[in-house]
Amino acid sequence: MIFRDKLLSEHRHLRNWMREQDTIYVVLLSIVVGVVSGYAALLLHFAIEWVSLFWTGERTWQQAMHDLPWYIYLIAPTVGGFLVGWITVRFLPGGELRGVAGVLADMVQRKGHVHPRQMATETAGAAIAIGSGASLGREGPTVALGALIASEIGRRVGLSEQQLRTLIGCGVAAGIAASFNTPIAGVLFALEVILADYAIATFSPIVIASVLATVVARSEVGNFPAFTVPEYHLISAWEIPAYMAMGVLCGIVATGFIKSMAPTRKWLAEVLPNRKVRPAAVGFVIGLMGLAIPQVMSIGYGFVEDMMLERTDPVLLGITLPLAAFLAIILIGKFIAVVLSSAGGFPGGLFGPTLFLGATVGALFGDIVHGLSPAYSESYGAYALVACGALTAAALQAPLTVMLIVFEMTADYHIMLPLMIACSVATMVTRSFGRTSVFTEALEERGIDTNWGREQSWMRSVPITRIPWRSIPRVSAHARLEELKQVYTGSGKGCVQVVDDEGLMIGIVTFGDLQQWLLDPALDHVVVASEVANRNVLVVAESDSLLDAIHILDRAEFEQMPVVSDDNPCKVLGMLSRNAIFSTYHKLIVKHGEGDHG
Template sequence: MEAVLTRTEQLRRSIIFLFLRLRRRHGFSLIYALAILVGYFGGLGSVLLHRAILWGDHFFFGVLGQLLVGVNHFRMMFLQASEEGHLLIHVLPHYRLFFLILIPAGGIMVTALLIRRFAPEAAGHGVPEVMVAVARNGGVIPPHVALVKTIGSALTISTGGSVGHEGPSVQIGGAIGSAVGQFFRMSSNGMRVLVGCGAAAGISASFNAPIAGALFAAEIILGDFAVSTFSPVIVASVIAAATSRAYFGNSPAFEIAGMYTLNHPVELPLYIALGIVAGFASLYFIRVFYWVEDRFEALKFHYLLKAALGGSLVGLCGLVFPQLFGIGYEPITSALAGRLTPLVLLILILLKPIISAATLGGGGSGGVFAPALFMGALLGDLFGQIAHGIFPMLQAAPGAFALVGMAALVAGTMRASLTAILMIFEITGSYEIILPLMLVTVTTAMVTHQFEPYTIYTLKLAKRGIHIGQEGDVDILGRLKVAEEMITDIEPVEVETPVDQILARVKTSKFDLFPVVNASHELVGTISFQDLRPILAEPGSLTRMLIADDVMNRDVLTVTPDASLLDALHCFGVRDVNALAVVDGSPQNRLIGILRRPDVLQRYRREVLFAGENTDQLLPDGGKNV
């Protein structure tokens, strides 16, 4: 085993050495070669997930459906019947409809069991977990998450779970990028970039939209448009799109029935109105989604019973509205073509967040990107039909509003305006619709932000106590730990030390905070310049009479080594102090170091500088010790 590991290590070092030589001679960086690798395998992972969903759909709604219900591919038949205004009870006998509930219930139960046993990180959307890995864990994602996420998401979606495959593709690609980075022992910055490359590959391959994939990774996952970060992401996104096209061709993700354009500037007020409506629809999506998911989490049932409940709810709603089954691309295509009635559109809009939350709350695996597109397309179609009813001479087709509505819901729920605009632009291939797209997405994002500071991704993390900023450089401190900057070479003051001895130490010390410990080295207080200033005006005899216990501040604000520097910076601001005591986090509160504010700010400035200008920071050990 050791010989195998040695050969693997030699291979790793040889590859890195080769690319470092290429870099010195030809300016070729290892990070770009790894971006190509991650882009290819990230795109391949998305292709595999898509194929697995198609195979599962054929089996569960084709082979198994014919066995249980007596109709082959009955989901497509139900969709057609629903568009024609018929309910399922008009298509099948009542007793056979019961089997329709069993398929999503069984799929979500198996998924919940699989994830709970093998990879709890694979539960839920996928995107928030990747965001945490990038912001707090140095880009580390366990490699087996990719396999479990693929199987779990394929099971959930192919059995009717009302979620998308884009979020899982992001997590699968991110896990692949992390695995590549871990193999080559990349730096923390390099790991982050490779995870971003994997995320971009997932979106790019899912939608055949390389520009949108790269922007999604930069906007949502990395929060960074620095050249050294964004360039490898673009490379990975392009490679992933090429990989996807090799399997599925160069067709758009959705069938567009014609070219939509802005016919006259008089239509712009209607698009602004759609943006406002979409803003409130985004709020409805976010809040209803998490309200339902929280209700599932509050249930004291066994997790398999929760899965059965969530799957049964999906099946029951699918009895009446089969458009809620699966990813939902068929209803989106119907909305773009204007084939759904206003009443059906309204009901589906109201139900979609509930059923998506029931799918994930029950233990299923899938993303919320596709549900947002689903709701946006149907909302835009409904708005367009109402607008045509009020203004019969309106030239813009309802499909144009549906297309713009898709971008609006992505911008409103995820604050990914650039991604939304360029994704729809790539799907349509038409520049003419870009003005309404820009106007609607900005309007929607503004309305949503007024009432909800979190996105559908960051709200999930905020509920766990994890706050990830969207401000780019500020979040650098959220990735760094107190342990990296704390000073451990300190001499604490014992609780019985005379004050005159403390004053003597102050004159020669580089610190302005002195932790006070007892005989067991437990932190009991601190002494700062502010605590000593009143004593300096007193006679010297008084300082000889007082001890540390008499003057120390017992209300101590501390941090632990695993806290982020961003959390520490907040603590500095709470008390307006320049140093914090670092404790081990045990009940004994043992002192292990000091963290100084100037050191934190200096680290921040250094990280910002290197993030924007030094690509060697992406390499193992900065490219020095390979």
């Protein structure tokens, strides 16, 4: 018994010591997150293949699309839609956001605590949806799974908000790295899209998690990229203007893709208000589209690879079409299918579909350019490869991440010049219409502020208890004006709290409140404190953060505000001054900056 108590005491001592060593503690946890997230990514990958095998007899819809009976196209997405609708309503009754958008929403609204009920929709829901033919990708659910795993681990071991954000970044990086076999891009995606924080203390554990998730994925499926890509050649310097023009086209398509989501979601909600039935109805429509354009079903990476390797077979409904006409039909069909699938309630990611749309735009553009100038341009596969990155960069508003993904997949330095040009131009075109991405458009529709950043993240992690506050004198609500004046002038605090019989605040008195009562001494024994008190008081709770206090000060013109108990908003614990808040802010911003370079 004594030995056990001693062992438990040593364990607690070790755990407390590790918590004090912030970076070491998060690094150790990032190892766990990287390994577990890597296996979770594999689980989702295989689960999608199992569902696809059930419906088509093949691991992907692309492998079976020419041999499938017509009724499978209709039955699979419809039945999958019914199952998804039940899972979604059962586990996310409030219509919570899913995928990367859900992770971002939880980072803002829940301080990094990802909703645990998302596990059902991000695993079973996404596997059923994508495996049944919904025109979505697996990367979004994989990212959400990694974030969920990290959030659960961090919450259970009691991490601070800043540590939890870093650990969620580890899960996100692990998900991307395991999906594409791109560990560097996984790190940059977490830093660029999710955290907006490049501090060393954040960077190191994310790198570790990304590397370990990649090792796990490679141990099971081999060291293969997501796509087999061609060797790239820049035929002529005259191709650079062509890649810039293609970047403009990719930016326009990406903008249309982003802007179409909210109206489609609203229209479907009006036409099909029942959330259980909506995915099934949308699934039936996608199945009808699949009968004519089978390439729109499911993820479609096989067709993306065919375009890059220039082995596209331009046949629809038994009719051989000109390649440009065929690609234009595929582009329009996939665009509609993806928007319907996402807006219709199917869980799944938009990373993969943007790669598909980009490759199709590039192949179409490249076929036209090569036809006009074959001596000065590469064939359409090269343009498909570059546009795959350009449109995705614009849609995600993450050009650095996408450049690295394409570079890691090709391991070809020659592609970087046209890729950088196309990605930059496409992103600028889309950004000229707003900074919204496919990840943030649903957040903005719900009024969730997406303008968080590095500074806001650490300010949110600083509790009010770290800001020095002072005591505040109090008087009873029944106290005469004379007594109120004496307490106000005697304390020198510039503020007096007026309380009820239980000692709870009913209002605050400042000099501005007293001014109108100072001229007539006859009122000293007639007026009571409750009549003078300002009851419209903005307060900050003891569990709030430095960011919350600054937001309140930005909205109001006053020099002090009470800190109240979480249990009772009328129980005042102390008074915060504007000077104390901004003095703390300046000290911490200096310290934070030094920590980034240490």
